[in-house]
Amino acid sequence: MAQQFEYETRLTQPRDEVFAWHQRPGALTRLTPPFGGGPDKVTEAPTDGIEPGSRVKLGVSVPGTFGTVHVPWTARHGDWDPPHYFTDRMERGPLGEWEHRHNFEETSSGGTLVRDQVTVRALPTSLDKASGPSDKLMRGQLERIFAYRERQLRGDLDFHDEHRGPRLRIAVGGASGLIGSQVCALLETGGHEVVQLKRGGSTGPGVIGWDPTKGRLNPRDLAGIDVVLHLGGSSIATRFTDKNKAEILRSRVDSTKLLVRAIGQVPADQRPRALVVGSAVGYHGTDRGDEILAEEQPPGEGFLAHVCDEWEKAAHGAEVFGVRVVNVRTGLVLTPSGGLLRPQLPLMTAGLSGPLGGGKQWQSWIGIDDMAGAVAHLVLSEDASGPYHLAAPNPVRQKDFARIVAGVLHRPAMVPTPLAGPRALLGKEATEELVAASHRVDVSKLLGAGYSFRHADLRACAEHILGRVG
Structure with a gap:
């Protein structure tokens, strides 16, 4: 039996603006929750936005x-009447029926009431003895999903209100990565044009083809680009063999040097005004104890510190061309979709998590939405330059991290985990630099640049990304 579900979101922004946000590329990525219970992965972008006939492929x-x-879940957009409503229906997927009508109504104060109306029916199973428990479970999942969507929509619209200005063309390396995909989606929903730097691809609409391994990038493709954002590089979650270390360093430094050379060959009146390049808090070395680390301190010791230092030096080569350069030193990014949290979730859910390697090490964490927001903020802020720590203002020790996040899942975190397991997978050096590393970074510079955190508190961040608010 089909259920009728309705959810209301009240916003201060006018209806035309809210509807336009939903029309832009990136909206679906920003609204898709990472915690399951519904579609939690966009596997293929909409063919034609939210216009009738447009199809999108998702994953549950x-x-x-x-x-x-x-x-797989395939949805097709149906009737619409901008800026009043649009609809979508599941054509193929794990439910018996799904039809969603998105209504946008003006409020008396000049804001918007978004009224989501969903007709949903689960597939029958041999376990369904009565409709009650199944209906209750479905309704609970929908409440979590739409509450998450409300928080995302509200936060993104507020971000764009704070960053009103000219619409920019932004070339992005690493656009499909864990961080890059969310940064691009946030920028796109703000009306900016994102052009992907695609390795091995051909230059065309929305794409600049390049090949860092062969030093190929046509400077003409960067003409008219306002900002270049480079977040790419081979994964560091691997054994630190000589071969892997060489690739980790080369993939970052060589690609950045290629971008700098190409930028320098663009005529000055068409040249990008800024180059924003990735780095990490690993710049400070493996273990600095309880020391509070500021951006201006010299690099620490260890392989990753060397990589970050060389990566940042390569980026600053663009300054001779009058280009603003920013190094984003990322902390431990939190999302169920990847990074630090994803491999820990099975143990946390089973109640088998706890202090890792003693649990005394400091973890400078940041939620995925603040990571995307902070990067986008530095891209759009013309006064920002140099290195910035991208981490929440409140770092925690690892044992407290495990306790707080497990607590959001209503699980204990009492089982000590020795480093023998990670060492068996990653080896001694990678374990020390990736798993046992301790960084307690100061983020005063980022706050001073005007960035406002959505989730400065770890518990609030975990509740949001895990869909456990309230």
């Missing part, structure tokens, strides 16, 4: 796989 996590296995 299989329960118990923690996002590693997805069931």
Whole structure:
């Protein structure tokens, strides 16, 4: 039996603006929750936005796989009447029926009431003895999903209100990555044009083809680009063999030097005004104890510190061309979709998590939405330059991190985890630099640049990304 579900979101922004946000590329990525219970992965972008006939492909996590296995979901957009409503219907997927009508109504104060109306029916199973429990479970999942969407929409619209200005053309390396995909989506929903730097691809609409391994990038493709954002590089989650270390360093430094050379060959009146390049708090070395680390301190010791230092030096080569350069030193990014949190979730859910390697090390964490927001803020802020720590203002020790996040899942975190397991997978050096590293960074510079955090508190961040608010 189909259920009728309705959810209301009240916003201060005018209806035309809210509807326009939903029309832009990136809106679906920003609204898709990462915690399961519904579509939690955009596998293929809409063919034509939210216009009638546009199709989009999504993925729904299989329960118990923690996002590693997805069931396909294909949705097709139907009737619309801008800026009053648009609709979508599931054509193929794990439900018996799904039809969603998005209504946008003007409020007396000049804001917007978004009224989501969903007709949903689960597929029958042999376990369904009565409709009550199944209906209750479905309604609970929908409440979590739409509450998350409300927080995302409200936060993104507020971000764009704070960053009103000219619409920019932004070339992005690493656009499909964990961080890059969210940064691009946030920028796109603000009306900016994102052009992907695609390795091995051909230059065309929305794409600049390049090949860092062969030093190929046509400077003409960067003409008219306002900002270049480079977040790419081979994964560091691997054994630190000589071969892997060489690739980790080369993939970052060589690609950045290629961008700098190309920028320098663009005529001055068409040249990008800024180059924003990735880095990490690993710049400070493996273990600095309880020391509070500021951006101006010299690099620490260790392989990753060397990589970050060389990466940042390569980026600053663009300054001779009058280009603003920013190094984003990322902390530990929190999302169920990847990074630090994803491999820990199975143990946390089972109540088997706890202090890792003693749990005394400091973790400078940041939620994925603040990561995207802080990067976008530095891209759009013409006064920002040099290195910035991108981490929440309140770092915590690892044992407290485990306790707080497990607590959001209503699980204990009492099981000590020795470093023997990570060492068996990653080796001694990578374990020390990736798993056991301790960084307690200061983010005063980022706050001084005007960035406002959505989630400065770890518990609030975990509740949001895990869909456990309230």
